[in-house]
Amino acid sequence: MKKWNLAAFLLILLTVLGISGCGQQNKVVLNVYNWGDYIDESVIEDFEKQYNIKVNYETFATNEDMYVKIKSGGTDYDVIFPSEYMIEKMINENLLQKLDFSNIPNYALIDDQFKNLDYDPNNEYSVPYMWGTVGILYNKTMVDDPVDSWDILWNEKYAGQIFMLDSQRESIGVALQKLGYSLNTRDVNELQQAKQALIEQKPLVLAYVGDEVKDKMIGGEAALAVVWSGDAIYCKRENPDLEYVIPKEGSNYWFDAMAIPVTSKHKKEAEMFINYLCETEVALKNTDYIGYSTPHAKAKEMLSEELKNDRAAYPLPEDIARCEVYKDLGDFVTEFDKVWTEIMAQ
């Protein structure tokens, strides 16, 4: 028995040494840090084969999780996929490197609509990957009023039939826009009014949810839900009774983009990877897998007519004109935290 134990221990020890030995090969290892389930995995394999680079692919769940890992300095990720407000914050804190766009010729294929945006005004640090909006997903068989305003989420007729997102910026943002204020307000008074509105709404809300909202809406558990556009497209595909609307008061217009943190040791390979993801075929594959909207002009052209003309996936310019992009709130974010905690504690 004891001998067997010893053998097992040695075996494990050898495996460990084996793992640490792997890194010694002269192949470049690229550390990619992306959202969970946010890429067609076959794309990574193709890239590895084509460029003879090994990709270490890892995932995170929120911008903040990712930020902690980068900020702590103990990691060396080469390509990360933050959202717009996080890019702004990371640029301000000097956590991102300027990109060399001569290594990313495919950047030209990105639609001009997604260039020179507020979070990266001179297009120096990031390349857009996916984008979308926030809106209301509703079940046509359960809602008989026209859905065109955030106000419907305060309609007592739908008490216990409303899902809100368990995400403070999205939910507070909905209340702010309903009241006609900016998503990026730094006015404590406006924020307090939004808080009151959400507290008032709380008895009508069935639950504050995350990802599970998709299954619940497909299953017809509620009439209305606040969702991200990509999720809405997926839900519509599974249940044709569902429809998605960007309310007339406006909504949030968001981007996830690719960037290179200052801790990266393989900038050139990281740029090659970004360039690869901007190839038309690859962008198409990813959009198809993820279901969100692509900023890639050519890839969009190649989508099915049905999807291309779907206002949920590719809203009309007038829809987008009403939308706002999140800005980094800086220290004011603690006020949002406070308000959200107070709402949740009610």
Next chain:
Amino acid sequence: MVKDIFNRIYLFLIFVFLYAPIAVLIIFSFNNSKSRANWNGFTLKWYLQLFKDPDIKKALYYTVIIAIISSIISTIIGTAAAIGIHNMSKWKKTLVMNITYLPILNPDIVTGISLMILFIFFKVRLGFVSMLLAHITFNIPYVILSVMPKLKQLNKHLYEAALDLGATPAYAFFKVIIPEIMPGIITGALLAFTLSLDDFVISFFTAGSGVTNLSITIYSMARRGVNPTINALSTLMFLCVLILLFIVNKRTSKDANE
């Protein structure tokens, strides 16, 4: 009689609440649709995908390897520590035991972040080694706490008797003390193994480029949607644990009969 029926219903309800989620998960691992709301017919495609998915395979590999190594090392360190603490004088023992309790009572996130800061301070690159060290660290107190009671039950004179009969201290230790406290050591090792398997918070802060475990991979799917391959994986893991339990139970009942 009425009480008996009530007891049975009560027990039944407890098992329903415990096992219904697992049953649902197993059923939906065979669902053709990606959604949990629609049943689209039977399929094994998630199982096939599971064996093709490099991310999940990698995460599973690291989860198991770290659980095995960390539970072995922490069992050795923890047992040695428990024996040492057991032989301390009264006030020293109380002091050390209180220090042992601290990491257990401490919230995971505090342990996770402080370990991360420690590793960065000592310029340990976050990765396999840092995660392994973190797992060993948080496992040790549990091993100590499961070995201690067995040491308290131990007859103090057993070891001396062995020496009197001519055993060397080392021989007496391995042949007398260790077998006596073996149940405690095994409990400690199993506890360490399971804790390491499902730890998320501490792993999250101490894992780094190239290394993730299952809990991190699953958690990061939370926003975009948990992939049904995870259902397939959970089903397989549940079956493995079940089979393992049956084997252990069978062995212990055989031992008891002998």
